[in-house]
Amino acid sequence: KTPGQAASEAEHTLEAALARAALFQGKTLSYRPVAGGISNPNFRVTTAEDGKHYFVKIPGAGTEMFIDRAAAFDASRKAAAQGVGPRVYDDLYEDGIEINDFMSDRRSCTNTDFGQPGPRLAAIEAYRAFHAVAPLSLTKTVFDMIEEHDRQITELGGWRPPDYPWLMDQYRMARRALEASGLDLVPCFNDPMAGNFMIGSDGSIMLIDYEYASMNDRCYDFGIWFGEMFFSREIEMELLEAYFGSVSEQTYARVIVHKALADIKWAFWSYVQQRVSQLDFDFFKY
16 A cells, blocks of 8 residues: 555554655555464554565554553664664654664564474574673563562453463462572563564574563573473474573473463463454453
């Protein structure tokens, strides 16, 4: 579509934003939706004059409840400076709308890609690069995330599963154990759905979508990714060895506990989304 052809609320919001962005002034624009996101409406915007493509993210309804847009920009900029994320433009920063270079020379990964050793090890290198960026402006552990969503479910009158009291007992037991052993806080990606890993023809991987990034325990990043990919124990141990150089049973146990905590966090997130999201997505099934 071209500006003036908007049919949905998201498209009207996009067109109004494009008209304000200095980056697009005097340019002939076209746009189309980018599928796959479950938090925000996303678009690919093209400038006719030079054929350049941009990724534009419109904040989804209710996402301000759990996404700090200023912190997301901070993480995105630091990832770009480290070479692990795409360039970020500041034009619509005040509106919470993020504009990145669209990585036409890369494709998003699938779970099938991570069935192969090459992409798995490339992802470990991407994690290593992001974990090494300067400290992020937001510290938000998985404990903070779970507590935040738990409060929001109450405020929204959301649904809880029948075993909710038991789950919370397990959460508190895990939290006591991890806090007693000490947290290893680093810049964490926190959102490893396969589509957020962009693979190039050279096999390298870059990361996109830093809106959930925060200072968090390093093992959470591995736990949530391993759980998302359904890796075997053997593969998980190989990946941890590739990252750390060696791996102990204690480290592996920390990752497994974080894997379970990630499941609680994202289940609670889905209960919040059930109440606030306007996207056509089955959050109960999720």
